[in-house]
Amino acid sequence: MAEESRTDGKPRIEGAVDQMHFLRDKLQKFQAKIMCDFEQRLSCMIEDVMQDIRQQELRAHEFRQFDSSVSRATNASATWHNRQQQTLSPATKPDVSDCPNGRAYAQNEATPKQQQQPQQWRQDQPQQRTRRQLPDKVFVARESYLTVLLQVEHMRTIYHIFSIILVMFLLNVIFYDYFVEGRINLGLGTFRSGLKRIHWVFGVWLLEHVFVLALYYAFQGWALVRSKLQSHKSLQHFWSNSCLIMYISAQLVFGYVSTSLCLKFQLPFVSACVLLLESTRLLMKMHAYVRYNAARVLLGKQKTDVELKDARPYLPPLHCYVYFLFAPTLIYRDNYPRTKQIRWKFALSRLMEIVAVAFFYAFIHERHIREYFGQFGKEALGPSQLIVKIFGMMLPSAVILLCGFYMILHSWLNFTAELLRFGDRMFYKDWWTSHTYDGYYRNWNVVVHDWLYEYVYRDLYTYVFKGSKVVASLLVFMISALVHEQVLGFGLQLFFPVMFMFFGVIGVALVFLMRSAPKTLGNICVWFTLVFGNGVMISLYSMEYYARRNCELRYEHWADHITPAIWRCYH
Known part of the structure; x- marks a missing residue:
């Protein structure tokens, strides 16, 4: 019996050893695969870090104005960030240093934001704190990316290469027109056909600006009448809702007229795009002005005279609105960062680039x-x-x-x-x-x-x-x-x-x-x-x-x- 148990135990031990060897092989392969994936991921991460270091060195030497750490430490106006969290939103604390009554408005805004807002808003505030706070648009005096990049000799060389390509393309067209068609056209036929009835577009553009200026006075009328109806809440709500309906209807009519005129005048593509893009831009400008300043009016009085009965909401003067209509931005502010002088050579270079393109x-x-x-x-x-x-x-x-x-x-x-x-x-x-x-x-x-x-x-x-x-x-x-x-x-x-x-x-x-x-x-x-x-x-x-x-x-x-x-x- 002892011999039989020894003979039966030997295969069992050998089977267990084989299983251990099999398990060890599997674990070794698994470990090798994990290490291979780890090494690949580690090498990719190291390559990304080295690439970031090389870019940082390049920025520090060639592209100094793009180095965010240096720019924030030396010149705050050179930042390339677009938004930041603010304690007061732009709708309640605008920069009005260039506008009349700006000092009185700034003093009136010195009170905390919570003291100016209605009781209902304060009750809902704990629920809004759990929601992600969206940052605000920040305007800072800074140049465009390509303006700064083209100050570097390497990038300026690429700009020169593209300029030469444009010149060679121009010569190609001139020689083709002269030797194949027997005339030199220079693309003027495309300009003539594409800019047909452009005088109609200019006339519609002037009429659109009359409408846009009328919106400014209509908004002032809404704000002043609303302030006089403070003691009649039902009439105030009726007045505001009626003006809101008229505002939305006016915006829809404005967009409809611009599109229907393209079909009525049978405008070619370039003229139609000029009219449609300009109409869209003015629609966006009008909404930006109304949306920004409506928040001021709804928050309460912003400008107070000696007597309480003469209290009026703060509204920006006309020149702030007119400047915004032509400024290259769609975000309304009472004023913006301004440069000290006009660089006429820079402006002429940009104009010539527009003509060339x-x-x-x-x-x-x-x-x-x-x-x-x-x-x-x-x-x-x-x-x-x-x-x-x-x-x-x-x-x-x-x-x-x-x-x-x-x-x-x-x-x-x-x-x-x-x-x-x-x-x-x-x-x-x-x-x-x-x-x-x-x-x-x-x-x-x-x-x-x-x-x-x-x-x-x-x-x-x-x-x-x-x-x-x-x-x-x-x-x-x-x-x-x-x-x-x-x-x-x-x-x-x-x-x-x-x-x-x-x-x-x-x-x-x-x-x-x-x-x-x-x-x-x-x-x-x-x-x-x-x-x-x-x-x-x-x-x-x-x-x-x-x-x-x-x-x-x-x-x-x-x-x-x-x-x-x-x-x-x-x-």
């Missing part, structure tokens, strides 16, 4: 867009020809994107800012380094983004959706996409919501998809989607525009107006 656009239209799509609807077209045309427009579309950014957000806004001595020139940030679409949308157009954030997102986040950041952001995206589509649709006089799909659907999806992408890969993906998406979008709009003019289409049913002409021409 305008000619560049004319050349691209004549040599690429019209060349590729001018006969669309008349010529035979298969999938292979369509792909060739779309990919042939990729590079010109990328140039259109970059030149449009430079002409509007840098040259034009810096030109107007210099003439008005407007100090805060941060009209955009370093969007070209963005590795997510969150950063791209925030940094591409700071002027419009600030307005959407200040007057749409904050109100939706605070009052409508009660702290829901995602829903408020999605609604802001939808509003922005609709306005972009409205400008393009009425400018081209067609219904073709490609911009809405690219901006409001695909762009929103990319915001969530690219948040976890690595920096280098994310930046590559951002640029790829920008170049490819703009190439496809410009190609589709060009095809739809020429298809509606080249094809003899009938519009017998309402569906014919919304069916793309691209489809109807070839099917």
Whole structure:
């Protein structure tokens, strides 16, 4: 029996040893895999840290004005931050040093914010403290990113290279027109056709400013009548609600008239875009003024005379409002940082850049867009020809994107800012380094983004959706996409919501998809989607525009107006 137990125990011991060896091998492989992943992640983290150190050294030596730590320690006006938390919101504590009665208003604002607000607001305040406090817009005297970057010799060399490319493109167009067509056009045909009826646009622009100035006095009338009805709360609410309805109706009529005039006058694309963009800008300006100053009026008395019965709300003088209408910002303040003098050489350089890019656009239209799509609807077209045309427009579309950014957000806004001595020139940030679409949308157009954030997102986040950041952001995206589509649709006089799909659907999806992408890969993906998406979008709009003019289409049913002409021409 003892021998049998020894013989039975031996296989058991050997089986246990084999299991231990198997388990050890598995643990060793698992450990090796973990160490390999750890080493890869560690190397990526070390590479990111080393890259940040190299960028910091580069900023410290070449790009001194972009070093945030040095700028905050040496010159507070050189900061590149856009917002900060404030104890008093701009709606209750504006800077009024350049406006009359500013001193009396500042003394009146010395009391705490909680003492001026109604009892109901104080009761709701503990609930609002749990919600994330959104920072306020801060205006600081500073230059634009490219203005500072072009002070560095390396970046100035790249600027010179692009200038030479523009000159060579100009010579290419001149030689082509002279040797092929027997004349020199210089894109003037595009200017003549695109700027037709521009005098009508100028006349409408003047009438719009009459309406905008009338809003200033209408707002003053609402505030003064409301202050006189302090003892009659029911009448005060009725008056305020009636004025609110009239204000919303006036804004809707203002937008409707500008769009309907594009169709009535049959404005070409450039003239229509000028009218639509200027009308949209004035709408945003009016809402900014009303939204900012309405908070003052609703908070109570801001200006008190000797007798209590003469108490009136503080309202900014007319010159503050007029300056805001032409200032290159959509955020209202009573005054802004101002420069000491106008740099006429700087302003003239920006103006010449605007003219140069305008000619560049004319050349691209004549040599690429019209060349590729001018006969669309008349010529035979298969999938292979369509792909060739779309990919042939990729590079010109990328140039259109970059030149449009430079002409509007840098040259034009810096030109107007210099003439008005407007100090805060941060009209955009370093969007070209963005590795997510969150950063791209925030940094591409700071002027419009600030307005959407200040007057749409904050109100939706605070009052409508009660702290829901995602829903408020999605609604802001939808509003922005609709306005972009409205400008393009009425400018081209067609219904073709490609911009809405690219901006409001695909762009929103990319915001969530690219948040976890690595920096280098994310930046590559951002640029790829920008170049490819703009190439496809410009190609589709060009095809739809020429298809509606080249094809003899009938519009017998309402569906014919919304069916793309691209489809109807070839099917």
